[in-house]
Amino acid sequence: MTTAALAPILEADRMEKRLLSRLIDHRVLQHPDALSDERLMDVLLQRRFISMIFTPVYDMGIDALSTQAALDVAREIVREEYPAGKPSHREDLIRDLVALGATKHQILACRPTPSTTSMLVETLELMGEAAAGGDEVRVLGMLRFWGEVVVAVEYGQFWKALAPHFSTEERPSRFYQTHHRHDGCEPLATASAKTHSGRLGVCLRELLITPNTADAVSQLEARIVESRLRFYDQFLDS
Secondary structure, eight states: OOHHHHHHHHHHHHHHHHHHHHHHTSHHHHOGGGSOHHHHHHHHHHHHHHHHTHHHHHHHHHHHOOOHHHHHHHHHHHHHTSOTTSOOHHHHHHHHHHHTTOOHHHHHHOOOOHHHHHHHHHHHHHHHHHHHTTOHHHHHHHHHIIIIIHHHHHHHHHHHHHGGGOOSSSSOOSSHHHHHHHHOOOOGGGOOSSSHHHHHHHHHHTTOOSHHHHHHHHHHHHHHHHHHHHHHHTTSOO
8 A cells, every 4th residue: 555545544543543532531431440340330220221232233234234254244243232142242241240249130120311312312323324324434434443442442441440340261252342342443544354343444444535535434433532522421420
C-alpha cells in the first residue's frame, strides 16, 4: 500500500485511539475495581442489554453489505454467537453473572433504565442510518467499532474487577474474558485475522481510500463513544 493510500487509514487510527482514551477515562471504566459490588452488578446488568442487541445490529449490517468478503466475516461472527450444541454467548453471559453473585431472578427481572433504553435506540438508529444510506464504509465501521472494538476495551477494563471472581480451571469466565480476547482492538493499519475487529478491519481498510471515507468512520465512532459515555454517566454518584 502506498504512503498516500495509507494516510487516511493512519489518521482514522489516530482518531480512534483518542476516542477510546475518552471512553477508558470515564470514571466507571477507569476504576471498576473501586465500585461497590452492588454498583458493579448494576452496571453489568444494564450492560447486558447492549449484548442483547448485538445480533439485531449485525443482521441490519448484513442486510446492507454487498462486498462478499465483508458478508462472509459478518455472517461467521453472528454464527459464532450460537455455536452448535453449546450454550449461546448470551447464555454464557448469564452464567458469568451468576458466578459473580447475581441470581437468575435478579437478572431476568432487571429492566433497562431510561438511559440504557435511549442508548439502545441510538445504536439502532446509527446502524439504520448507515444501512439505509447504502454506506458500506459506515456499516462496516459500525460492526467493527461498536460490535467489537468498544466491547473488547470495556471488558478489558471490567476484567480488573471481575478477575478475582473467576479461576482458570475451576470456574472460568466464559463470557467476559473470552470476549475481551476474541473481539480485540486491532488498529486498521495492522488489522489481521486474529480477532473479530481485525477481520472486519481488513475489509474496512480496503474501502478507506480517501480522507472523506476515513472522516465518515471517525464521525460515526465519535457518536458511538458519546452514546456509550452517556450510558456510563448514569452510574456516577450524584
